Each structure stands twice: as structure tokens, then as C-alpha cells.
Amino acid sequence: MLIILLTKDLPKSKLSTLRPLAVLVKELIINDIIKTNGGTCVEKDVLTDNISWITVDGKEKLATKNYVPGNNVYGEHLQLLGTVEFRVWDPFRSKLSASIINGLANIPFHAGSSVLYLGSSTGTTPSHVSDIVDKSGLLFCVEISSRVARDFIDNVATLRDNVIPIIEDARNIHAYTSIFRKIDSVYCDIAQPDQTDIAIKNCRRFLNLGGQLLLVIKSRSIDVTKSPQQIYKEEISKLESNNFSINQMINLHPFDKDHALVSAIMN
Numbered sequence: 001m002l003i004i005l006l007t008k009d010l011p012k013s014k015l016s017t018l019r020p021l022a023v024l025v026k027e028l029i030i031n032d033i034i035k036t037n038g039g040t041c042v043e044k045d046v047l048t049d050n051i052s053w054i055t056v057d058g059k060e061k062l063a064t065k066n067y068v069p070g071n072n073v074y075g076e077h078l079q080l081l082g083t084v085e086f087r088v089w090d091p092f093r094s095k096l097s098a099s100i101i102n103g104l105a106n107i108p109f110h111a112g113s114s115v116l117y118l119g120s121s122t123g124t125t126p127s128h129v130s131d132i133v134d135k136s137g138l139l140f141c142v143e144i145s146s147r148v149a150r151d152f153i154d155n156v157a158t159l160r161d162n163v164i165p166i167i168e169d170a171r172n173i174h175a176y177t178s179i180f181r182k183i184d185s186v187y188c189d190i191a192q193p194d195q196t197d198i199a200i201k202n203c204r205r206f207l208n209l210g211g212q213l214l215l216v217i218k219s220r221s222i223d224v225t226k227s228p229q230q231i232y233k234e235e236i237s238k239l240e241s242n243n244f245s246i247n248q249m250i251n252l253h254p255f256d257k258d259h260a261l262v263s264a265i266m267n
């Protein structure tokens with residue numbers, strides 16, 4: 001508007017010299033609209049599909065693009081950036097968020113990925129994975145507790161058409177009748193003493209060769225008499241002896257005590 005008022009009486013020859021200035025002013029105005037949202041300055045740095053670092057009130061936060069705008073799952077902050085809504089991803093509530101913040105190099109979830117998630121609980125982390133895989137992806141969520149699974153279905157699965165709940169013990173892989181094809185990646189967070197064996201069994205049955213496993217190890221669920229480092233070493237050697245190559249092990253301190261996440265490829 002300002003540009004039109006200033007230039008409307010100028011001859012055509014002068015207008016062409018002013019055009020680059022007009023483009024610059026337009027870009028500045030658009031940038032300002034994108035970065036300013038209800039008085040809060042928000043900048044975006046895309047990490048991978050649907051995962052970004054955003055700045056909320058001067059603090060850097062990990063966030064996912066909300067697949068169900070307006071809906072939050074566990075009280076997390078929702079932040080508009082232009083027309084796109086993000087859900088802040090709390091590393092104290094989600095071990096996957098903690099792993100990414102602590103340097104997980106290869107996040108195996110992308111728009112369109114298929115994921116088998118063992119131990120979905122009430123859906124804190126699964127809801128963010130659902131954001132990431134988006135409408136062309138699929139997230140199969142296995143949970144043993146029917147009480148917990150009911151909350152998960154009410155608060156997460158019914159609102160997200162890329163989520164398929166499976167109320168089952170992750171040891172009973174033949175009972176997952178809804179999985180109709182091989183999967184791109186497996187996430188396992190079931191806090192059981194035999195969880196590595198369960199994860200391997202699920203990978204062998206459902207994961208594509210070359211697919212990635214993310215395994216959360218809670219050392220105290222395995223053996224309280226051994227040091228966490230000893231437990232991590234033993235669980236990693238179980239994976240290696242079952243033909244998995246270890247990409248990375250991330251310690252989840254300070255977000256979770258005595259927890260690690262192992263990223264491995266199934267050969």
C-alpha cells in the first residue's frame with residue numbers, strides 16, 4: 001500500500017528502478033508476518049519431515065507439526081507459526097524427544113513411513129510419531145494394558161487416521177492380524193526384562209531387511225544389581241549376535257535416569 005501511494009505519480013521509466021526496492025519491502029513484510037505470532041517471536045529450523053526447532057518466548061524447543069490442529073495430547077504447548085501449528089515435544093515426557101535432543105543422528109521416521117511401535121502407553125510419543133509420518137504414513141501401536149490402551153484409543157487413535165491400535169502382548173506377534181505388510185522401522189519401549197528379545201522377534205517378523213530399530217533400554221527394568229553401562233553393553237551384544245549393526249547408543253541423561261536408546265539396523 002505504501003509503495004503504491006509513493007509511486008503512483010512517477011513516470012514509467014523511474015518505476016523500473018524502484019522495483020527491486022518494492023520486492024525487498026514485500027519480503028520484509030512477509031517475514032515479519034511469519035515470525036510474529038500474537039506478540040511471540042517464533043523462528044523455524046526444520047530438522048527433518050515435520051520435526052522442527054522452534055523458538056518460543058526466546059527458548060529453543062523441539063516440536064512436531066500437529067497432525068490434528070487444535071488438539072493436544074498430554075498438555076503440551078501448541079504454537080502457531082504462520083498458518084502451521086506445532087506441538088512442543090517435551091524431552092522429560094518422551095524418550096524419543098530426549099534422544100533427538102541428545103544427538104540421535106538418524107531419525108528413521110519420515111512422512112509416509114510405516115512404523116511398528118511397541119509399548120504405546122497413553123500415546124505421548126506415538127502422537128508425535130503420528131505427526132511425523134503424516135497422512136501417507138502408518139503407525140501400528142502395540143500395548144498390553146487394556147486400561148491404558150482405552151485412553152490411547154480415546155485420546156489419540158480416534159483422532160488420528162494414521163494410527164492403528166493393537167491391544168496385545170508384544171510377545172504374541174502372531175496375534176497382530178492388522179499388520180498386512182513389512183514395516184520401515186520399529187520403536188520399542190516396553191520396559192520389560194526380556195524387551196530386547198521381544199524387539200528382535202518383532203523385527204524379524206515385520207521389519208524390512210535394512211530397516212531400523214530404536215530400542216529404549218531402562219536398565220533398572222532388566223537388572224538392578226548391575227550398572228546401567230553393563231546392562232547397555234549386554235543388550236547391545238544381544239542385538240549384534242542377532243545380526244543387527246549398531247548405529248548409535250544415546251544416554252538419556254538428564255531427561256531420564258539410567259535409560260539409553262539404541263539405534264540399530266537389521267541385516
Ligand SMILES: C[S@@+](CC[C@H](N)C(=O)[O-])C[C@H]1O[C@@H](n2cnc3c(N)ncnc32)[C@H](O)[C@@H]1O
Nearest residue numbers: 119120121123124125143144145169170189190
Ligand atoms: C514406558 S511405557 C511407554 C511410554 C511410551 N512409549 C511413550 O513414550 O509415550 C511402557 C509401556 O509398555 C507397555 N508394555 C509392557 N509390556 C508390554 C508387552 N509385553 N507388550 C506390549 N506392551 C507392553 C506398558 O503397559 C506401558 O504402557
